[in-house]
Structures are given as C-alpha cells and as structure tokens.
Amino acid sequence: MLPFADIEFYLLFAVLVAAMYALKAIAGKRITLAQAIAGISLLYTALYYPKPLQLLLFTVYQCGLTWLLLFRWRKLHGLVGSLLLALPMVLVKLNVEVDLLGFAGISYITFRAIQVYLDGEQLRERFRFVDFIGFLLFTPSLLAGPIDRYERFKGDLDAGWSRLNGAALIAGWELILLGALHKFVLAELVDRYWLQRFDAASTMTSDMAANMYGYAVYLYFDFAGYSLLAIGLGRMMGIALPANFDRPWLTQNAPEFWRRWHISLGDWLRDYFFRPIYKQLSSTAALRAWPLLRQNIALFSTFLLMGCWNGLQAHYIASGALFGLYSVAYNSVLHRARKQRRELWAGWPSPVAKGLSILIMINLASFALYLFSGRFPYLH
Amino acid sequence: MKQRILRIAKWTVIYTALGLGMLWLHDPRSVSMDAAASAVKFVYQQF
Numbered sequence: 491m492l493p494f495a496d497i498e499f500y501l502l503f504a505v506l507v508a509a510m511y512a513l514k515a516i517a518g519k520r521i522t523l524a525q526a527i528a529g530i531s532l533l534y535t536a537l538y539y540p541k542p543l544q545l546l547l548f549t550v551y552q553c554g555l556t557w558l559l560l561f562r563w564r565k566l567h568g569l570v571g572s573l574l575l576a577l578p579m580v581l582v583k584l585n586v587e588v589d590l591l592g593f594a595g596i597s598y599i600t601f602r603a604i605q606v607y608l609d610g611e612q613l614r615e616r617f618r619f620v621d622f623i624g625f626l627l628f629t630p631s632l633l634a635g636p637i638d639r640y641e642r643f644k645g646d647l648d649a650g651w652s653r654l655n656g657a658a659l660i661a662g663w664e665l666i667l668l669g670a671l672h673k674f675v676l677a678e679l680v681d682r683y684w685l686q687r688f689d690a691a692s693t694m695t696s697d698m699a700a701n702m703y704g705y706a707v708y709l710y711f712d713f714a715g716y717s718l719l720a721i722g723l724g725r726m727m728g729i730a731l732p733a734n735f736d737r738p739w740l741t742q743n744a745p746e747f748w749r750r751w752h753i754s755l756g757d758w759l760r761d762y763f764f765r766p767i768y769k770q771l772s773s774t775a776a777l778r779a780w781p782l783l784r785q786n787i788a789l790f791s792t793f794l795l796m797g798c799w800n801g802l803q804a805h806y807i808a809s810g811a812l813f814g815l816y817s818v819a820y821n822s823v824l825h826r827a828r829k830q831r832r833e834l835w836a837g838w839p840s841p842v843a844k845g846l847s848i849l850i851m852i853n854l855a856s857f858a859l860y861l862f863s864g865r866f867p868y869l870h
Numbered sequence: 871m872k873q874r875i876l877r878i879a880k881w882t883v884i885y886t887a888l889g890l891g892m893l894w895l896h897d898p899r900s901v902s903m904d905a906a907a908s909a910v911k912f913v914y915q916q917f
Binding site: 562 | 881887892895
C-alpha cells in the first residue's frame with residue numbers, strides 16, 4: 491500500500507477517521523484527543539507502515555533524546571543537540587548502510603524533533619510525551635510534511651474533541667478533492683501528455699525547454715496535490731496542518747519563492763538554520779563590518795544544505811546551490827538599491843516591473859527545479 | 871447570492887474535472903499513481 495497513492499490508503503483513512511469520531515462519542519470523556527491521535531498514529535505505524543520496527547525505535551530515540559536535551563542536558567550547545575537529533579538522518583543521507591535507519595519519513599520526524607528542542611525555552615513547561623508522539627508521528631504528515639510546529643499542533647490538541655465536527659469534515663473533504671484533482675488528474679495529465687513525450691536525455695534545446703517547464707508544472711501539481719491531501723486528512727482528524735503552497739508562480743524574487751513553495755520547509759530552514767547561522771556569523775569579529783556578506787553566507791549555506799538534504803547526488807546539490815545563488819544575487823542587488831535610496835525597478839512602471847519579475851522568476855525557478863529533477867542531461 | 875452561485879460553479883467544475891479525469895486517466899477499480907517521479911514515491915522508494 492503506497493500512502494496517498496492507492497485506494498486502500500484512503501479506505502484505511504476513512505476507517506481511522508470513523509474510529510476517531512466513534513471514540514469521541516463512546517469514550518470522549520475518558521480519552522483525550524491527544525491520546526487518540528497518538529494511539530491511532532502508533533497503530534497506523536505499527537500495522538501499515540513499512541519497516542515499523544525501525545520507525546518505532548527511531549521514535550523512541552527521538553523522544554528519549556529530546557527529553558534529555560530539554561530537561562537534563564540543558565547546557566549543551568544547541569548545535570550539538572541538533573546534530574545528535576539529526577545524526578540518524580545524516581547517516582542515511584551519507585548512504586551509511588544501517589538497516590535500522592532506512593525508512594521513509596526520517597527527515598520530517600527529525601525536523602519536528604529539532605524544532606521542539608530549539609524552541610525548548612518556550613515549550614519546556616508544556617511538553618508532554620503523548621502530545622510529542624502524536625506530533626512526531628501524525629499520520630497525514632508523517633511521510634513528507636507539511637512540517638507543523640509543536641505549539642500550534644498542541645493548541646489543536648488542547649482544544650480537544652470539539653475540533654472534530656461537521657465543519658472539519660467538510661473542510662477536509664474539500665481539501666482532499668482539490669488535492670486529488672491536482673495530484674491524480676492535473677499532475678497525471680502533465681506527466682502522461684507532456685513529460686513522457688520528450689526524451690529526458692535529449693540535448694536539443696526545444697526538448698530541454700519542454701522538459702524544464704513540464705517538470706516544474708508537474709512537480710507543482712504533484713506536491714501541492716499531496717500537501718492538500720495531507721492537510722485535508724489532518725483537518726478531518728481535528729488538526730489544522732499549515733499550508734504548504736501559496737501561488738508560487740506569482741513569486742517576484744528567489745527568497746519569496748520559498749515563502750510560497752514548500753512553505754513549511756522554507757520556514758523551518760529560515761528559523762532553525764538561517765537565523766542561528768546568521769546570529770553566529772554576526773558574533774564573529776572578522777565579519778562584523780560586513781552585514782551583506784554575513785547575510786549572503788547564511789543564505790547560500792541554507793540553500794546548499796537544502797540541496798544536500800535531498801540527497802548527495804550532483805543534481806540535488808546543484809539545484810540547492812543555484813537557489814542559493816539566486817537569493818544571494820537578489821539580496822545583493824536589493825542591498826545596493828537601498829544604499830542608493832532607490833527602488834529596485836526604479837524608472838519602470840509598476841505593472842511592467844511586477845510582470846517582468848514574475849516572468850524572470852518563473853524561468854529561474856523552473857531551471858533550478860529542472861536540475862533538481864535529474865533530467866538535465868549535462869548533470870548526472 | 872453571487873458568492874453562493876460562484877461557490878456552486880467552482881465545485882461543479884472541480885467535481886466534474888475530478889470525476890472525468892479519474893475515469894479517463896486511471897483504472898477506476900484501482901486508483902494508483904502512475905506518474906514516474908511523484909513526490910510521495912520519491913520519498914517512499916528511497917528506502
């Protein structure tokens with residue numbers, strides 16, 4: 491059973507949602523929503539997830555380590571603690587052959603655990619294992635996000651069974667329909683009648699352009715569709731997962747692109763990688779007089795890390811590095827314009843400037859995603 | 871009233887497109903993701 495892909499997955503989910511509503515009616519006074527979410531997530535993991543033992547052992551590792559870092563090893567540097575939490579994921583990314591670590595969803599669980607650890611000052615008093623397990627393993631977002639935040643997730647849990655109501659069912663159903671339309675119809679159409687008609691290995695300019703734009707459109711429909719499905723299923727279970735896409739093709743610059751495309755990953759990287767690095771660089775005496783350089787180093791490192799996280803193959807790293815270069819270039823041009831006290835597109839009518847920015851960004855983003863796809867014939 | 875009509879029109883289009891698309895593109899007895907490089911498959915089949 492392939493999650494989000496096979497009809498069995500949706501039938502199983504209908505049963506899980508029905509079980510939640512039955513629990514609310516039968517045992518709503520004895521069991522909390524948090525316990526029900528944690529229980530159902532564990533049950534799904536144990537019975538239907540491939541390699542459930544690995545995932546459950548990893549969850550025990552993350553729970554134990556997060557507890558130690560939050561309550562016992564409080565003086566440990568945040569970077570060291572984060573690396574300890576990320577260690578299994580890093581080993582997987584480095585292709586270290588450890589059978590215990592090879593399972594889908596390891597990255598997203600790690601991101602969630604690191605968020606809880608790094609926000610520990612605000613979360614320590616509100617930390618509860620049952621909430622944390624539900625947060626780590628929440629079935630709709632277990633595989634590939636969206637990456638929720640603990641305090642927001644816990645807010646939904648604390649609201650209790652009232653989160654499960656007719657409005658949530660209707661809202662979830664509508665999101666699921668939209669997601670299915672994106673993923674099973676639009677992405678499928680693009681794949682079948684556009685991408686598959688062009689040879690990915692061809693070096694003809696027209697074929698490469700068709701592959702580039704086709705893949706960008708395909709990936710958008712596929713991933714935005716998956717995200718809508720995950721958010722819709724979550725909504726039906728009483729959890730309002732954050733939106734993951736917001737009209738990314740209307741983006742006017744590279745940093746904005748990642749505030750509209752895979753938003754939860756972009757936000758996570760900004761808060762838990764870019765900002766700590768920038769803070770660290772700001773405290774470095776040699777860079778104190780170079781704010782633009784500090785920003786650009788932090789920006790480039792963030793996007794390079796994102797590329798490496800996808801995999802250590804050249805096309806992922808190149809794609810991340812290219813997004814980094816786009817951001818550095820935009821940041822530098824913007825910095826210069828501000829220094830000269832002028833608008834970035836000074837002298838251009840606003841609609842023309844906006845249209846040109848969008849057009850440029852569509853092409854830049856499509857090319858970076860083309861590299862990411864592995865279809866670019868000169869990079870393997 | 872106008873908003874209600876727009877909402878009905880929007881969901882009519884969505885239901886129609888989804889229904890026709892699913893019938894046309896997929897085996898109705900077994901919805902499966904054929905697309906070669908789907909995001910879910912990408913994550914799932916790395917392991």
